Amino acid sequence: MAPGESFTVDATAISERNDVANVCWKFDEKDTCHDVKTTHSFEEVGPHTATLIVIDDNGERSSRTALVPVTTPPTADLSAPDSAEAETEVQLDASDPTDDHGIESYEWDLNSDGTADETTTSPKLSYTFENAETHEVTVTAVDAAGQSDTASATIDVTEAEQSSAASADGFLGSTAIVGILLAIGAVAIGTFPFTRAEG
Known part of the structure; x- marks a missing residue:
């Protein structure tokens, strides 16, 4: 629980018993006695107490105390590229x-x-x-x-930029294909039968 954070305690079920005359809550053992159902908060960090006090119809007093730890919540931080x-x-x-x-x-x-x-x-x-x-x-x-x-x-x-290596590979690949086509064309022209015209 953080400082200033509210919480509610409720002892209504106990107060409704026929043999119970009075029920109240005390916080950090202070003199103020709070209602059977009450909301409270602790403003400072540290161990605190919430005490339930019950007085029966014979005037007998009993109590139960619970520890309420109050701590400082974390402060998160995040670093990331823009x-x-x-x-x-x-x-x-x-x-x-x-x-x-x-x-x-x-x-x-x-x-x-x-x-x-x-x-x-x-x-x-x-x-x-x-x-x-x-x-x-x-x-x-x-x-x-x-x-x-x-x-x-x-x-x-x-979007990821195309690397220079990838661009070079693409260029070389295209050049190689063109070279192969030219070579095939040269072979075809050289082997094609033709007759030279007489002048």
Whole structure:
């Protein structure tokens, strides 16, 4: 639970018993006695207590205390390139979150649909975008207390450029085909029977 986060405690079922005269809640053992059903929040980090006090119709008092841990939620961070080519591997890095418990998992939404496509224990992920368009990537860092935070990055993915090697191969291939055709033509002309006209 984070500082300032509200929670509700409810002992209505106990208060409705015939042998119970009074029920109330106390937080951190302070003097204020709260209603049988109440909403409360702790503003500071640290272990806190919620105590249920029950007084029966004979005036006998009993109590039960529960520990309420209040911790600082993580702050997620995501580093990614501003642009990349389609079908080229991109490195996503969420290595710099802050947290008082330690991050247990990273949930990656890679297509902006609000659903985690991959969950990892590593803060780094390699991914290849197939389509040339603007992609928003979101990572959710989840700590050992179950608290989480998200961070996002936008990547402009463009069409992959044809490499110079591929272009050269294509050019050479075309030249070779033309050369073969010319050679075939030369052989055909040289072997074709003809009669020289007399002048």
